[in-house]
Amino acid sequence: EVQLVESGGGLVQPGGSLRLSCAASGFTFSTYPMSWVRQAPGKELEWVSRISGGGGTTYYADSVKGRFTISRDNAKNTLYLQLNSLKTEDTAMYYCTKAGGGVVTGYVRPNSQGTQVTVSS
Numbered sequence: 001e002v003q004l005v006e007s008g009g010g011l012v013q014p015g016g017s018l019r020l021s022c023a024a025s026g027f028t029f030s031t032y033p034m035s036w037v038r039q040a041p042g043k044e045l046e047w048v049s050r051i052s053g054g055g056g057t058t059y060y061a062d063s064v065k066g067r068f069t070i071s072r073d074n075a076k077n078t079l080y081l082q083l084n085s086l087k088t089e090d091t092a093m094y095y096c097t098k099a100g101g102g103v104v105t106g107y108v109r110p111n112s113q114g115t116q117v118t119v120s121s
Helices: none
Strands: 003-007 010-012 018-025 034-039 045-051 058-060 068-073 078-083 092-098 115-119
Touching: 003 092, 018 034, 018 092, 018 115, 034 078, 045 068, 045 078, 045 092, 058 068, 078 092
Parallel strands: 010 115
Antiparallel strands: 003 018, 018 078, 034 045, 034 092, 045 058, 068 078, 092 115
């Protein structure tokens, strides 16, 4: 059974940082490209970032480029998202999920619990 468990969210002031983690199990993690997506209140899911199975190739949405960094540790079956220079508009529930759909921004719709990031002064 595929399991993805996100953690690391919280309340942070604008300009602050957080590091999100996603523990994966139930599949061969290192062979799958992975993505982070987010959903703000009242809005649709938004693709944020993607990383290749080996970790050597990364992609970012324009809205987070230069501020967020995706990475993975295949030995630990864990995906990360470093969030720096946070803005109020980054407030959302963040989910990790398998990449998919044949396009960079494609992903498998998440069914995990996510981790809440709230940026507020």
